[in-house]
Amino acid sequence: MLNQHHKTKEQILSENQLIEEARKDPARFGLLYEKYYRQIFVFVFRRTGDEDIAGDIVSDAFLKAMVALPKYEFKGLPFSSWLFRIALNEVNMFYRKDKRERNVSLEQSDLKNIITEAGEENTAEADRMVMQLLSSLTAEEMQFIELRFFEKRAFAEVAEILGITENNAKVRTYRILDKLKVLLNKNSTN
Amino acid sequence: MSGFKFNIDPAPPKEEKIAEHRNFGKVMHNYQRMTNPLYRTPLYRYRRVFLSLILVLLVAWLISEYGNEEQKEKQQQTADSIRKADSLNKILNDKSKR
Numbered sequence: 001m002l003n004q005h006h007k008t009k010e011q012i013l014s015e016n017q018l019i020e021e022a023r024k025d026p027a028r029f030g031l032l033y034e035k036y037y038r039q040i041f042v043f044v045f046r047r048t049g050d051e052d053i054a055g056d057i058v059s060d061a062f063l064k065a066m067v068a069l070p071k072y073e074f075k076g077l078p079f080s081s082w083l084f085r086i087a088l089n090e091v092n093m094f095y096r097k098d099k100r101e102r103n104v105s106l107e108q109s110d111l112k113n114i115i116t117e118a119g120e121e122n123t124a125e126a127d128r129m130v131m132q133l134l135s136s137l138t139a140e141e142m143q144f145i146e147l148r149f150f151e152k153r154a155f156a157e158v159a160e161i162l163g164i165t166e167n168n169a170k171v172r173t174y175r176i177l178d179k180l181k182v183l184l185n186k187n188s189t190n
Numbered sequence: 191m192s193g194f195k196f197n198i199d200p201a202p203p204k205e206e207k208i209a210e211h212r213n214f215g216k217v218m219h220n221y222q223r224m225t226n227p228l229y230r231t232p233l234y235r236y237r238r239v240f241l242s243l244i245l246v247l248l249v250a251w252l253i254s255e256y257g258n259e260e261q262k263e264k265q266q267q268t269a270d271s272i273r274k275a276d277s278l279n280k281i282l283n284d285k286s287k288r
Binding site: 034 | 193194195196197198199200202203204207208210211212213214216217218220221224225
């Protein structure tokens with residue numbers, strides 16, 4: 001799947017050069033920070049809905065990334081995926097501590113995509129039902145839906161962000177979609 | 191309760207807010223504090239702390255010097271007054287003997 005998160009092989013390799021430099025001299029991490037700050041901020045903001053909370057979480061995420069950089073392994077995926085994973089862990093930690101409702105950002109068109117993917121017709125009733133069904137998901141299941149359908153990421157990236165294999169990411173996403181499909185069919189027949 | 195707050199078609203974060211939080215210097219400072227604890231960092235690396243410490247030491251030395259000077263003067267004054275009193279006593283004694 002080609003999307004805004006896609007990077008060419010050359011871009012990924014030149015990025016790896018920057019990572020190597022940052023490993024030797026932590027001050028060089030500034031280049032990666034400047035490059036990815038906005039993306040990570042938006043990623044966290046979508047999950048918190050508050051700019052100040054997002055700012056704090058992003059700072060912690062970059063600090064953790066700097067500390068963990070010597071352990072980073074290049075797997076041919078963009079460095080941003082690794083940063084997203086750290087940021088997502090920080091978001092999860094924030095919700096574990098804070099116990100508030102998780103913020104889920106989505107576009108109206110994302111709902112339509114899920115309904116189409118579930119093989120249903122796009123109606124206002126279907127929209128309402130999908131929203132209701134999404135509410136019944138667990139936080140972990142919601143992460144798959146957010147990454148795959150609301151942010152339109154490739155399975156390889158979803159897998160890297162969630163720290164699982166690509167195959168596992170596919171299986172789990174489709175299992176959630178099947179669950180939604182069943183609930184949607186059950187509700188529409190009632 | 192679902193535990194989710196759905197935000198449909200949300201407004202993107204404000205650019206000025208992003209810029210406000212973007213501060214690599216702060217992250218770098220925290221990184222250095224985390225990887226090089228204070229007790230392992232030579233003091234001269236923290237210029238401001240080092241200069242203030244020098245200033246405090248200098249002021250403390252000046253105060254102690256001033257205090258010593260005052261004490262010496264007081265001691266001198268006491269010794270002088272004792273000497274004067276002694277000589278006065280001597281004169282009085284001599285006069286009474288005569």
